[in-house]
Amino acid sequence: MDHTLPGPAGLAPPSDRDRRFWLVATGAAGGVAAVGTAIPFVASFAPSERAKAAGGPVEVDIGEIPPGGIKTVEWRGKPVWVMRRTPEMLAALQGHDAQLVDPQSAKEQQPAYAKNPARAIRPEVFVAIGICTHLGCSPSDVPKGTANPSLPADWPGGFFCPCHGSTFDAAGRVFKNKPAPTNLEIPPHRYASDTRILIGDDTA
Numbered sequence: 663m664d665h666t667l668p669g670p671a672g673l674a675p676p677s678d679r680d681r682r683f684w685l686v687a688t689g690a691a692g693g694v695a696a697v698g699t700a701i702p703f704v705a706s707f708a709p710s711e712r713a714k715a716a717g718g719p720v721e722v723d724i725g726e727i728p729p730g731g732i733k734t735v736e737w738r739g740k741p742v743w744v745m746r747r748t749p750e751m752l753a754a755l756q757g758h759d760a761q762l763v764d765p766q767s768a769k770e771q772q773p774a775y776a777k778n779p780a781r782a783i784r785p786e787v788f789v790a791i792g793i794c795t796h797l798g799c800s801p802s803d804v805p806k807g808t809a810n811p812s813l814p815a816d817w818p819g820g821f822f823c824p825c826h827g828s829t830f831d832a833a834g835r836v837f838k839n840k841p842a843p844t845n846l847e848i849p850p851h852r853y854a855s856d857t858r859i860l861i862g863d864d865t866a
């Protein structure tokens with residue numbers, strides 16, 4: 663069954679449908695202002711029913727994700743983002759380590775192969791569980807340069823959680839002085855081919 667959902671339209675809180683589907687949370691939305699226009703978002707929930715039932719790996723075709731876009735799939739009941747980062751997005755990961763809680767990914771929020779500056783096997787392809795590490799809301803992707811009082815003036819691009827204002831860069835690294843305590847989680851994954859990723863399987 664195709665579970666295609668619309669992607670976020672900006673910094674606005676997730677749609678009601680998104681919330682019903684994903685929100686683990688909280689009932690305590692912080693009322694943060696909505697702004698900005700999100701980068702392209704390929705929202706395609708199409709894991710097989712068998713894979714979903716078993717909690718098994720979910721295969722993702724990354725070939726259809728445009729530069730700067732995100733595809734979201736469901737794995738073990740969680741949204742998993744697969745983002746194709748541009749060279750500009752990768753460059754923007756540098757220069758703000760002092761503003762981050764865990765810039766070197768010291769905490770166990772990722773497999774060993776994603777413990778690197780890009781937090782990825784291939785720098786251009788970022789895979790992360792799209793659940794805020796505070797109380798479980800689903801952040802939105804917000805491009806570099808978006809102007810909003812809820813974001814740093816030199817916003818490098820990344821993710822914004824509308825519930826209580828946590829901010830993460832485009833490698834899912836959380837900014838200091840925000841409620842979320844840790845970076846976004848990177849799920850186990852591996853490349854099944856040049857253009858296909860298996861989420862939930864890193865054994866090969």
Ligand code: FES
Pocket residue numbers: 687688794795796797798799823824825826827828841842
């Ligand atoms: S759930 Fe509280 S900041 Fe994300």
